[in-house]
Amino acid sequence: MGNGEKWYAVKIGRVPGIYNQWNEAEKQIKGFKGAIFKSFTKVEEAEKFMDKEVQIDNHTLSSSEINERLNEELKNIEERKAIAFVDGSYTNKPKEKYSYGVIIFYLENGEVAKKSFYKAFVGKEFMQSKNVSGEIEGVIESISWALENGIKDIKIYYDYSGIEKWAKGEWKAESLIAKKYTGFLSQVKAEIEIKFEHLSAHSGIKFNEEADRLAKNALVENNYKTYRDGSVYVSGLTKADLDQVIEEFKNEALEFDEENVIEVSSNIVKDGKEKYQINDFNKNRISINFYGNSKLYIQGKTDTSFYQRFITLAINKLPSNEAVITVLNKLNDTERVDDLEKQFKELLPNVIEQGLDMKMKNNLLTAIFNYGFEANVPDYTFLVTPIFRAFDYYLHLILNGTCGLDTSKGFGFFNKDHDSNEYHFNVTDNPLNSFQLEYLNKLYNTYKQVRDPFSHWALNPLDVRVIPDIQTSKDFLFEGLQLVDEYYKVF
Known part of the structure; x- marks a missing residue:
């Protein structure tokens, strides 16, 4: 730096900053009421002034x-x-x-x-x-x-x-x-x-x-307005993880309604960021910004099952329980850590964690987190999404894992008794004892009673029910968690 050179730090002016030409600095302060500025012989001193x-x-x-x-x-x-x-x-x-x-x-x-x-x-x-x-x-x-x-x-x-x-x-x-x-x-x-x-x-x-x-x-007011109505920052998912979540999400929609086509578009935007847009026929939408370093933002309306189905799939892919809790805290504006693990043991005392699939452990943590949810929203159906997934998981575990049946096309192994409106397992040659058979029938009937009407995948919105009060959703969650825990008693 030459002798006599000056730096002009404009702390408050039209465009605050450090200038090395007085005529440029003067433009920012001349006629500007309350302008604050100072000259320095060293740029380091000007920077300190700006930070003050x-x-x-x-x-x-x-x-x-x-x-x-x-x-x-x-x-x-x-x-x-x-x-x-x-x-x-x-x-x-x-x-x-x-x-x-x-x-x-x-x-x-x-x-x-x-x-x-x-x-x-x-x-x-x-x-x-x-x-x-x-x-x-x-x-x-x-x-x-x-x-x-x-x-x-x-x-x-x-x-x-x-x-x-x-x-x-x-x-x-x-x-x-x-x-x-x-x-x-x-x-x-x-x-x-x-x-x-x-x-x-x-x-x-x-x-x-x-x-x-x-x-x-x-x-x-009972309503609120945020920039996102549900934007959550997720760290730990690779590009392959994200692509798999999107594919599972699309397949799940088709499972409920073959006309329900999920449309996905993606493009590379500035700074190497990849942007995804996910839509369905009911005009539900999710936006995802993926930054290429296992960091992404997922944006959508949190109080819809469309969003919750996607976010729970993403959460299930996270590499640790700590990562799950971090995302749930961000999503729900809370700070719960110790009590969540404690509640897991209290609500699921018979679950053997050592052999539990990581995706299902993450899913059950989400269900327990939702059980403690407190907020005013018009529809609480999204809270029970993790229990729907748990029912899927344990039905596959019994029908495919224990009974050796092909469940790739669903659970078509039950007949409905039209007098009682209950379903009964129709495969007579099976390895289940009477307690296990009773449990399987109870699990499938609960699955049909809860998941089907609240799935929110229906083409006609009139076919979909909502849960308008938080206590009903908590009852569903509690009963569902009890049913999960019972699996470990009889199998």
């Missing part, structure tokens, strides 16, 4: 000046960058809930675009931290959206100081929500640059107030 926290609140600037500065910043937003405003809220009337509101600005086709998201939570895991839990969930939502949409740089405006303190390691993560937050950041920090800027709460700053209203509205 600057409080933009009502103690330094008026709300009108801040709003003007923010409007100017949004006008100059660059490609693959985003600016987010987040806030959280909490209530204990009529029941405890916490929530977030998020507003995100970004460039779309050269124009500044805006999205807003909001959601309330009733789960107990993070309720202790109240509105802080909501604001953290809003930050996670913002970053997740950015990753999903190819954003490489996001600036997040927040009002709770822990948002930045935890992110920078200045505060130790003690609460469950803080641990979830720091764990999430450690996973994504290599993929996106995240900047934080503080705004004082309730100080008349337009977009901050708007995020606050969204968070409060989420507490009183």
Whole structure:
């Protein structure tokens, strides 16, 4: 570096950054109210200045000046960058809930675009931290959206100081929500640059107030709006695993209805990412972004069986129980680890884990996880999807594994008694004792009673039933898990 050379660090201006020409730096600050900048003789010092926290609140600037500065910043937003405003809220009337509101600005086709998201939570895991839990969930939502949409740089405006303190390691993560937050950041920090800027709460700053209203509205509404309605980050699946999941998904749809053709399209997009689109005749849709390094995002509506059937197939392919629990926590905004393994032993005391197929162990963990699900959704049918798969598994195990029958084309080994409406195994030459035969008939009848009407693969939506209350789905799960456990008593 030559003698006399200067570097101009524009911390707050039209386009913040480090410039080595004064005329370029001046363009960013001239006529810009509240501009903050400084000159340095070393670029390293300029970088330190840029990294230093600057409080933009009502103690330094008026709300009108801040709003003007923010409007100017949004006008100059660059490609693959985003600016987010987040806030959280909490209530204990009529029941405890916490929530977030998020507003995100970004460039779309050269124009500044805006999205807003909001959601309330009733789960107990993070309720202790109240509105802080909501604001953290809003930050996670913002970053997740950015990753999903190819954003490489996001600036997040927040009002709770822990948002930045935890992110920078200045505060130790003690609460469950803080641990979830720091764990999430450690996973994504290599993929996106995240900047934080503080705004004082309730100080008349337009977009901050708007995020606050969204968070409060989420507490009183039964619906919610997120960027994804179910986007989950999965690590550990290879391209071959993903292709196999898609093939199994297509075959399963045809098993229920030969007219139900699942359409799959894929293409390579920028940065080597491969994008998949999966659709069916009922206009259900799943989007998948595969990054070529065993990392993918699966996006869809979480409260549909179409999505849940696919996600459980994907979860079943994961290489470990820990990976399963991680994905389930991300999918359901929870942080459950120890209690899930404990519940497995409590609800399935007779299951012999040592010889249990890894896919089925993962599937049963998902069923147990769903048994503890707490949220307001219009249809709870998706929660029982893992039990459907368990019934399939154990029917194949008995009919094919024990009885030596060919189950590749289904379970056509039962006759229906039209007086009792019950099915009975019709293969007389079989190795089953009376207890095993009784169990097989019970398993198949439960399979028919539960899986068929709630399959959600029907061509005519009127042929499909839904589970409108959470207790019914929990009853199905509990009874199904008991039936699975009984297998290990009689076989």
